[in-house]
Amino acid sequence: MLTILGNKTKYCDGVSRRSFLKIGGLSMGAVGGTTLTDLLRAESVSPAPHTQKSIINIFLGGGPPHQDMWEIKTEAPAEIRGEFSPISTAVPGIQIGECFPKLAAMMDKLVVIRSVVGCSGGHDAFQCFSGWDRRSLASIGGRPSIGSCLAKLRGPSDPAIPPTVALANKTKHGPWSEPGASGFLGAGYQAFRPSGDGMDDLKLNGVTLERLRDREQLLTGLDGLKRNADATGIMDGVDAFTQAAFGVLTSSKLADALDISKEPAEVRERYGDGKPYKYQYDGAPTCNDHILMARRLVEAGVRSVTLSFGRWDSHGANFDLVRDHGTKLDQAVSALVQDLEERGMLDDVTIVVWGEFGRTPRINKGAGRDHWPQVSCALMAGGGMRTGQAIGATNRLGERPISRPVDMQEVVATAYHNLGIDTMNTTISDPTGRPQFLVDKREPIRELV
Numbered sequence: 001m002l003t004i005l006g007n008k009t010k011y012c013d014g015v016s017r018r019s020f021l022k023i024g025g026l027s028m029g030a031v032g033g034t035t036l037t038d039l040l041r042a043e044s045v046s047p048a049p050h051t052q053k054s055i056i057n058i059f060l061g062g063g064p065p066h067q068d069m070w071e072i073k074t075e076a077p078a079e080i081r082g083e084f085s086p087i088s089t090a091v092p093g094i095q096i097g098e099c100f101p102k103l104a105a106m107m108d109k110l111v112v113i114r115s116v117v118g119c120s121g122g123h124d125a126f127q128c129f130s131g132w133d134r135r136s137l138a139s140i141g142g143r144p145s146i147g148s149c150l151a152k153l154r155g156p157s158d159p160a161i162p163p164t165v166a167l168a169n170k171t172k173h174g175p176w177s178e179p180g181a182s183g184f185l186g187a188g189y190q191a192f193r194p195s196g197d198g199m200d201d202l203k204l205n206g207v208t209l210e211r212l213r214d215r216e217q218l219l220t221g222l223d224g225l226k227r228n229a230d231a232t233g234i235m236d237g238v239d240a241f242t243q244a245a246f247g248v249l250t251s252s253k254l255a256d257a258l259d260i261s262k263e264p265a266e267v268r269e270r271y272g273d274g275k276p277y278k279y280q281y282d283g284a285p286t287c288n289d290h291i292l293m294a295r296r297l298v299e300a301g302v303r304s305v306t307l308s309f310g311r312w313d314s315h316g317a318n319f320d321l322v323r324d325h326g327t328k329l330d331q332a333v334s335a336l337v338q339d340l341e342e343r344g345m346l347d348d349v350t351i352v353v354w355g356e357f358g359r360t361p362r363i364n365k366g367a368g369r370d371h372w373p374q375v376s377c378a379l380m381a382g383g384g385m386r387t388g389q390a391i392g393a394t395n396r397l398g399e400r401p402i403s404r405p406v407d408m409q410e411v412v413a414t415a416y417h418n419l420g421i422d423t424m425n426t427t428i429s430d431p432t433g434r435p436q437f438l439v440d441k442r443e444p445i446r447e448l449v
Contacts, residue, residue, distance in 0.1 A: 062313030115392025124175030147181030283311025
C-alpha cells in the first residue's frame, strides 16, 4: 500500500488525521493482495469509453423497513402500522414517510419502488451490488459486481482514475462493508478502496517524487531481471503497466476527488456530516461525507461508487432508528440529487438506494421489525430515467406485492441500461470460456426507460 499524507482532516470515522491516499503496493511480485498495477493491467485490455456514465450505489446495510419509508400503511392495525405518518410530495398522489421531507419536495426527480422481490435473504451487500445470489457460480469465483463489470467492459475513463471505487469503512459485520465482488473476473477488476487493507503501507510523509521515482527505477531494474529469465514473453509489457501505476500515484486527481475539504462550506453544509452516529453497533456509520465524496468521484471520472450508509437491522427500537437514519439519508441524498442536477450530471449518474431485504410487517416486543425477504424497497434517481413515479404496491399489511413486483435483477438491469450497456446481448466470458449474461432478468424496468 502507498499512503500519501497531507493536511489534517476529520473523516467519518471520527478520527482526526491528515488527508491521505492509499493505493495498493507497487511491487509486481506482491502476494496476498491486488496491486494497482494489476488493476491497470486488467483494465488496459478494455475498449476506450464513448460516454461517461456512472452509478452511485448506496447500500442500506441490515435491511431498511419498506413500510416505514416509502409506503406507510395507514389502514393497517397498530401492531403493523407503526408510528409514522405519510406526507405529500411534489408529485400529486404520491406520499412517502414523514422522515423524508427533502426528498418529498423533489419527488419529480425520484422513483420509489415499493415492491422489490427476489431477495436471497443474505445479510450482505452482494445482491445489491451485483443482482445475484452469492451462491451463483461460486465454484468459479462467483458473479462480478456492477463496478467490476464496468471495469471489464468500459475500463477507466482516465488513466489516473480507477473505474470502480468502494468507500465503505470496514464494519464489524464484514458483509455490510463489501466493496462489490470482482467474482470470476479476478482480482484485477476489484474495486479500489481508499481505506482498504492489504500490504504494508509505504508512507510518503515528506518523501519527494524524486525518491518515488528512484523506487520506480528499482522496480524497473528488478523487472528487467525477471524479463531476462522469462522465456514466455509475459513480462514484455511490464514497464508500461508500471508506468501507468506510477502515473496514478503521482497524479492529484484521485486524491483531490477524495478530499471533500475542497468543497465550499455551503455545499458541505447542504449534505451534512451524518453525526452523531447512532445505532451503528456492528454496521456502518451514517456518513453523509461519503455521499458527497461519491459525487466528487463520479465527477472525476469514476464509473461506479459503492458505499454503506447506516445500520438498518432494526430488531429493536425500529422507529427511533428510522428517525435518526432516515433524516440523515433524506438530507444527504436530496443534496446529491440537487448537486448533480446543478452540475448538469443528473442524467448521466444513476443513484440507487436500497438494502438486502425488508422488515416484518408485525412489530415485535422490542418495538423492532425482523427480517422479511418477501418484499423490499428501493429509491432511484438520475440516469435519464422517467422519474416522478411510485412503482408497485404491497397489500394492506405490507406482507407481499399486490401490483407490479420488481425483481432485484430488474433494478440492476435498469442501472446497466442507464450506463449504456445492453443487457439483452452483452456477455462476459467466465474462466471456462462460457459467456455469462450480466443478469438473468435482462430487461430494464419498463416504466423507467
